[in-house]
Amino acid sequence: MNGNQQETGLPPHWEVRHSNSKNLPYYFNSVDRTSRWEPPAGTDPEKLKVYMATYHSAKAPLPTGDAQSGKIRAAHLLVKHRDSRRASSWKEAEITRSKEEAMSIIKAHEQRIKSGEITLGELALSESDCSSARKRGDLGYFGRGDMQKEFEDAAFALQKGEISGVVDTASGLHLIERLE
Structure with a gap:
């Protein structure tokens, strides 16, 4: 394959x-x-x-975890910019947009999600710069210390089903949805 x-x-x-x-x-x-x-x-x-x-679109079962283990499950939509830690993605070998352009893009995505026009997972499939895009942005289960601090703090602060505002990390700009 x-x-x-x-x-x-x-x-x-x-x-x-x-x-x-x-x-x-x-x-x-x-x-x-x-x-x-x-x-x-x-x-x-x-x-x-x-x-x-x-x-490579994911149809595989998701890894298991639970709240008792201190792990949560979240999905995200990532928009990278030229100052991101790795300024490339599955969509583009070299990302040249500025951080300001990335912010405009992710704010437009956020409005579409908040309006109910589309879900974060549906949008992540085609728009996220993370390889998790083909799993609708699903990152599976993770605990404290597994992700970048800004991302982790925002994800753990969310209630199940809630979506964050824009979260800025070294990887780029994220919208995060707490799944479990």
Whole structure:
């Protein structure tokens, strides 16, 4: 299921593999044996988007956890900008938008969600810059110390079903929905 270069849009020697520990696809270079979560430079984003939607949309069961273990489950929609820790995503090999442009984009997403036009999960499928997009932004269960502090503080402060305002982290700008 790795697909060929024509299908994936990846540069030579790169393929899509699946991480069993994170239940997410990643990119692997068969020549230098390196791997990464974001597509390598030279990727055709349109071809990759179609390939990933076809072969890597999550239908798998979600990991289990519970409130007694101190873990929560949340989904998010991430909009990266050029100053993000890794300014690339499954959609774009290089993200060049400014933080101000990213804020405008995420504020528009927030309005659409708050108006009831679309859910965070539905919007994350096509708009999130995180590889969790194909799982509707679902990050599974996590505890204290598993995420960046700003993200974690905001997620743990939410009630089940509640959505945060914009949360700014080194990764970019997030909207977070507490699932469990």
